[in-house]
Amino acid sequence: MNKIYNIYKILYENYGPQGWWPITGYGYHKLDYSFPRESNEIFEVCLGSILTQNTTFASVVKSLNNLHVKSALHADAIESMDIDELKEAIRPSGYFNQKTEYILEFIKFYKSLKGATPTREALLHVKGVGEETADSMLLYGYNKREFKVDAYTKRLLIELGFADEKTKYSEIKSFMQSSLKECVKDEKELRIIYQEFHALIVEHGKHFYSKKPYAKGCFLKDII
DNA sequence: AGCCAGGCTACCG
DNA sequence: CGGTAGCATGGC
Structure with missing residues (x-):
C-alpha cells in the first residue's frame, strides 16, 4: 500500500x-455507481461540470434547479431557450455570459456525438472545456477512469x-x-x-x- | 470589506 | 512556452 x-x-x-456526482433534477441519490448512467444524467453532469468552474456546487444546484423548473434540463431545451432566459437561469453560478457561450458550444458537440462517449482529446477542443472540466465529465458523467x-x-x-x-x-x-x-x-x-x-x-x-x-x-x- | 469557490480563454512577453 | 487579467455571483 x-x-x-x-x-x-x-x-x-x-x-x-x-457519492459524487449528485444528480439534482431527478432527486439526489447518493452512492449510485451504476454504469452507464442514463443519457439525461450524463448531460446533467456535463452541464454541471461547466457551471461549477470556479464556484461552489451549491450555486450550481440553484442554476440546475432554475433550468429544471423550466423543464429545460436537456440539451434540446437549453438550445432552443431564449438566450437571456438562459443567462438568467445560470446567473447564480457566476460568469454567466461566458458559461452561456460554453454551454451552447458544448451542446453542439454533445448532440453531434449521438449518444457516443467522447474522447478526452475531442472534449478539449470544445471552447470552455479545459482539462479539469473534461476529466469531470468523463469521470462522473461517462464513468471513465480519468x-x-x-x-x-x-x-x-x-x-x-x-x-x-x-x-x-x-x-x-x-x-x-x-x-x-x-x-x-x-x-x-x-x-x-x-x-x-x-x-x-x-x-x-x-x-x-x-x-x-x-x-x-x-x-x-x-x-x- | 475582502477573500474564496469542485477554471478557462485570450493575450502578453 | 509560462504568467496573468478578466470573467460574476454568493457565502462567510
Whole structure:
C-alpha cells in the first residue's frame, strides 16, 4: 500500500463515501455507481461540470434547479431557450455570459456525438472545456477512469511533499493514477476510487485547504 | 470589506 | 512556452 492509496483510505475513513456526482433534477441519490448512467444524467453532469468552474456546487444546484423548473434540463431545451432566459437561469453560478457561450458550444458537440462517449482529446477542443472540466465529465458523467485534479489536489500534494507549484495538471493526474493502479487491479473498483477520491479531497480541502496558511490542522500531515 | 469557490480563454512577453 | 487579467455571483 503506497502513500497515495493510504491517503485515500484515511480520507474515506474520516469523511465516508461522498457519492459524487449528485444528480439534482431527478432527486439526489447518493452512492449510485451504476454504469452507464442514463443519457439525461450524463448531460446533467456535463452541464454541471461547466457551471461549477470556479464556484461552489451549491450555486450550481440553484442554476440546475432554475433550468429544471423550466423543464429545460436537456440539451434540446437549453438550445432552443431564449438566450437571456438562459443567462438568467445560470446567473447564480457566476460568469454567466461566458458559461452561456460554453454551454451552447458544448451542446453542439454533445448532440453531434449521438449518444457516443467522447474522447478526452475531442472534449478539449470544445471552447470552455479545459482539462479539469473534461476529466469531470468523463469521470462522473461517462464513468471513465480519468482522475480529476483540482486546486485542492495540488495544494494537498504540495503540502505533503509530492508536488510543487510548477507541477503540471498532467503530471499530478498521472502520478495519482499510477499510484492507485499499483494498489487496485480491478478496473471498476479503480474507477469508483477515482470518483470518491477526488470528492474526498474536495471535502478535506474545504476544511483545511481553503484559507491560507493552508494545511493548518490537516491530520494527513502527521500520518503521511 | 475582502477573500474564496469542485477554471478557462485570450493575450502578453 | 509560462504568467496573468478578466470573467460574476454568493457565502462567510
